[in-house]
Amino acid sequence: MRYRTNPIDKTKLAQSLNNRRQEAAGPEHGLDASLSHNLQQIKQTLGYSADIVIREVRTGPDGNQAIALLYTDGLVDRQVIIGHMESLMLDTAPANNCGQESSVGASIASKLRQEVLKNAEIQDITTFDALYHALLSGDAVILIDGHAQGIAAGAKGWSDRGIMEPTTENVVRGPREGFTETIRTNTAMIRRKIKDPNLWLETKQIGNVTRTEIGIMYIKNIANDGIVKEVHTRLDRIKTDGILESGYIEEFIQDSTFTPFPTLYSTERPDVIAAELLEGKIAILVDGTPFVLVAPAPFVSFLHSAEDYYQRSDISSFIRILRYIGIFISLLGPSLYVSITTFHQEMLPTELLIGLAAQRERVPFPAFIEAIMMEVTFEILREAGIRMPKSIGSAVSIVGTLVIGQAAVEAGIISSVMVIVVSITAISSFVMPAYNVSIAFRMLRFPLMFLAASFGLFGIVVGIIALILHLCSLRTFGIPYMTPLGPLIPTDMKDTLFRLPHWMLTTRPRLLNQQNTKRGKQSQPKKSRQ
Amino acid sequence: MIRSTEKGMGMMIRRASAIVLILAMIMPLAGCWSRKELNQLAIAVGAGIDKKGDHYRLSIQVVDPGEVASKNGGANRAAATLFTAEAETVFEAARKMSRVAPRKIYFSHLRMFVIDEILAKEGIGPVLDFLSRDHEFRTDFYIVVTRDSTAEDVLKIMTPLEDIPANKLYFSLESSEKNWSPSLTVTLDELIQDMTLKGKQPVLTGLKITGDKKVGKTKRNIENIETYSKLQYSGLAVFKADKLIGWLNDTQSKGYNYIRGLVQSSVGHVPCENGGGNVVTEIIRTKTDMKGLIQKGQPLIKISVYIEGNVAEVSCSDLDLNKESSIFEIEKRDEESIKGFMLSAIKKTQEDFKVDTFGFGEAIRRTHPAFWKTIKEDWEERYFPELPVHITVDFKIRRLGTVNNSFLKDMEE
Structure with missing residues (x-):
């Protein structure tokens, strides 16, 4: 169902719906040096969507250099955008002092990168594909006439639900914060609990339409490398157009479909995720949902509540x-x-x-x-x-x-x-x-x-x-699934049917960790082990 | 990968269809085979059996649950109803009952099984076989024998407090065994065991109707404070194998229970030294030790009974309970009185019945099994009637209650 319409035909605005599906330039197609051509291309591809804002300014030594700032309204922080605009207007003016640059555009670009956009994370863009992704994830994109590269400047800032108490897993005692729909907030909440360089975050984009950001978090020396690899393999195998909730991921990567029992644990509590990471499990964060997946998830983990560890x-x-x-x-x-x-x-x-x-x-x-x-x-x-x-x-x-x-x-x-x-x-x-x-x-x-x-x-x-x-x-x-009951692992029984005091929980679950199974030096009330 | 998924789906479908097939095959085999809804059951709590000519007459007391558990008095019906049927065998009678009973009779919750005195004299063996063979009967119901009335009549008497007469009989027998020694609870397995042992013969508690039987069967019986007719346990029926041969009266029954060591708590009294009153003791703990011995080639039984009791009631004016000697005196006379019960029971069985209801033979078998084998066959004819029994009773008074001397003593002074 691909329509091929004449890209030059501006009268067919009514067909903008169809234009979205149009493939004027392939995704890997590089940016053109001509700004107007690029903008035309972008507008066409995005179907003249109302929330895509394109500001063209003229600056440069003689005021003739055309620069365009593109962003998606609603996904960006207005304050940041205003700052970017001001920078572009004022600071790019005397740019032509670097003789080695091949063109005026390139010299402006390098000045922008190095001096002007000091406060923002920036990234070079060479393809339309990268441009769309940056633009639609909330970055501001700066295109310079005569230069076949763009700059993506961080400007993300959309309305967020804010951190609230999770509604599904209530505790009497314990942290009150719950994950939100924004993956960056969620990773930050986990980072705040585990300040260890070994806490790694690997990201992927899944869903060839939604391009949902997926984060895989684990503690490098504790998690079983084999399982980490398996998680990657299974995630890479997903072929779908959209991931809207972690439930999608769960169904794609779970071990068996025809069972009423879940084989991935999901929670909206950062403290639970931190505890699971410390046991050597792997968290899978999905942008757009507060529910974070944990793999692997043996049966007993579903019977334990976070509060079990906070009460006596x-x-x-x-x-x-x-x-x-x-x-x-x-x-x-x-x-x-x-x-x-x-x-x-x-x-x-x-x-x-x-x-x-x-x-x-x-x-x-x-x-x-x-x-x-x-x-x-x-x-x-x-x-x-x-x-x-x-x-x-x-x-x-x-x-x-x-x-x-x-x-x-x-x-x-x-x-x-x-x-x-x-x-x-x-x-x-x-x-x-x-x-x-x-x-x-x-x-x-x-x-x-x-x-x-x-x-x-x-x-x-x-x-x-x-x-x-x-x-x-x-x-x-x-x-x-039934570990440590199924294959009976006596050392793991300390936190299965009962929970022994924390100072006795000295080892991490077997099977999850082949290395680093000791929880490190634990403080013991009676005598400290040297 | 797609191929393997398809293969997996195929496996799943095949496995699921196998499960469905197995279920479909099992359903007609076993499905709902013995399913009975609660409102399809007639819960039998009491059963009685009489002999009418060469027919057995089975009477079943069935609970009317709606009446028992209703909150607002119900529809003024009796809490239980009685179905009767006659047939040549017990099981046939039970099945024949479906002609009068609207639901299937369910026997698992049977509380009381009442055997007619006349039938008991002829032999209860054939009846008990059905009870022990049928899977619905449990062995925890109590068996009693009627005295001077039919089993059917007993099950027709309405009782106060307990709506269901069979429940009244059950609890009353239990509490009577615990607090008043002449009664005895006997369950089916105990009875059958006693019947088959050579050195022990069964006994069953007797049950009689007092007062006006005719009014007893109507609701009028429970309308007044004093009921016209009551069900009362009375004495023990002595059996020779499965045939009733005679009765022990209450005193002898008491003696019987002391010998068997079945007394849990009881009451006994001895008259005052100078007459004109009694000292009543409440027995709180007893322990009986029965030993079979051989003396000069002859069997001998030694029974030692240890009893603990409290003084419960004193109506003697001249008894000084503060003196140790008077306590010893009461103990001594209690010992004699209890020994008297026991001896009278032994005398009655040895002289009149000539059956070993006490299990003396069993006691000898336990201590001298080889000797028992030689005398087993002649036990009841030759040895038991002549068997010497030595009884020692050790009575200890533990407490006097909340007062020392009776105020009666102060009144005299």
Whole structure:
């Protein structure tokens, strides 16, 4: 679908949409010496977009040298642009004192580079491709007539959301800052936490239309070089037109697609990223989203919250156990209820059985249908709660409470125990710190309920065995997903099910680091090891 | 790379279809095979069995859950209902019950199994086989024998406090065994074990209806403070293998429980030295040690009972509890009284029943297994009726309660 129109035809402005797709000059095509030709070319390629500003000034020793300043409105800091303009007007005037330059344009360019644009980061541009990238990333581009090179001067400065408290991973104690949509802010936040020369940042551009900037951050001597290489290889393999969120990257580089479990960790907390980097993991930052990916991500890392490391170790361990219980309830709650009440009534105390039977007396549906109905209703409510405008939130929650809670019981559609089971299950699913894993368990609840309704506890056990087998077969960047439980690594158990005090966490996780596994000299309360 | 993805997709599809196929094959095999919704069950809590001619008459007390758990009094129905069926065998009777019962009878939560006295005299073996064979029965329900009434009648009596009569029987038997020694909880496995042992014969607690049976079966029974008719445990039924051969009265039952070491807590009294009152002791801990010995080629049983008790009630005016000697005196007379219970139980079984309900034979088997083999066959006919039993009772009074001497003593002065 490429249109070829006459590049000289100025009357066809109405076709500007089509002009964007036009390929008057190839991307590798070099800049022309003629300013007007270059500008014409740029306008054409950018489809005369309204936010591309082109200022032409005349300066030079005789006031005849044409210079153009190009920038994208909204992506640049106005103050900086005004500064650039002033510099161009005033300081380029007596330029012709360097005899060795081949032309007037070149001498102005070198003067601009060396003397005038002192405050800005500058970069030479020789191709249109580089020009567009600089222009559209928020740099100001200076083109000089008679000189086949341009100068890109840093002027980035767009409106930013600002650093706010992350909304997804809440902590009682711990830093309150969260990543923003700007990759530079995000890298700065990580740098502020780790001031080490070995913290490396490598960047890539992915998406041949969006040209999204991707940053790969790791600590050189701690991260496993093999995994770093693997991350690069997988990122380089991505062929797509656009990356709008780190979720795109995640799907492109994850180890297996057909699993409900995420094999990359994502967070919007810089402190979590810093901790993961210190363990030897690799952070993948994507411009335009506050969610930063971490690779590799074994299963247990999804069950740990940042706060586990900020509270006392005994409290954290207790809370972790609580979290595991929550996971079990959210996975098995309704299926256990269904299987016990329809297959294994002898397991209940007699009084409880009579109580449950009394509640089910007038319920027309089997327990399984009842459970499915309630679970689906709850999932709908939950989804509605996230999507709906905040202003009508209370209305939905009132309706939800009434529907799920009272009315359904009073109408005799469901039994009140079912409400308790579904509520406990729902609440338990929110104890998981990682949202994507809690979704995975919520999804798996349904097949387990089906197994429970067909085969009773036997079905549940088979389901759990299948689930464990599946989890053990997964890998994340070549590392078994269930480490350190899957292949049992006793030294890593200190921060898996429980969290031992920080002074005991002396080694980094195995498999992630082949080198530098010691966390360095740790201060020990009793006696310091020499 | 594209090729490998396609290959991966193919693998995935093949694997997914294999799973679907396996599921589809399993579903008709096992799917929902024994699924029973709670409201499709008739939860049996009590069962009774009578003998009518050559037919068994099975009565099942089934809970009406809506009535038990309803918040506002329900529809004024009884909390439980009774289904009966007659057939030549117990299992047939149970299945025949579906003609009268709207739901399938579910036996796993059975609390009480009541055996009719007449049936017990004929032998309970055939009935117990069904109970032990059927997978739905657990072995934790209690078995009792009716006295002077049919099992069906017992299950028809309405009870106060506990809505479900079988629950009343269950809890009442449990608490009676704990706090008042003449009753005994026997579960199916214990009963079958006792029936098969040579050196031990089973006993079951007796259950009788007191008062007006006719009113007892109506709601009127529980409308007044004093109920017209009650269910009451009374005595122990002595069995020879699976046949009822006689009853121990309450005193003998008490003695029986002391010998077996089953008393957890009980109450006993001895009269005052000078008459006109009693000293009542609450027994808080007992320990019985039964030993089988051989003396001059003859078996001999030695029983030593250690009892701890508190003074619970004193109505003697001349007893000075501050004196050590009077405590010793009470202890001594308590020892004699308890020894008397035990001896009367032994006498009754040795003379009237001639069956070893106490497990004396088992005690000898444990200490002298080789000797037991030689006398096993003649045990009940020859050795047991003549068996000498030596009993020593050690009674210790631990506490006197919140006062020392009774105020009755002060009143005299």
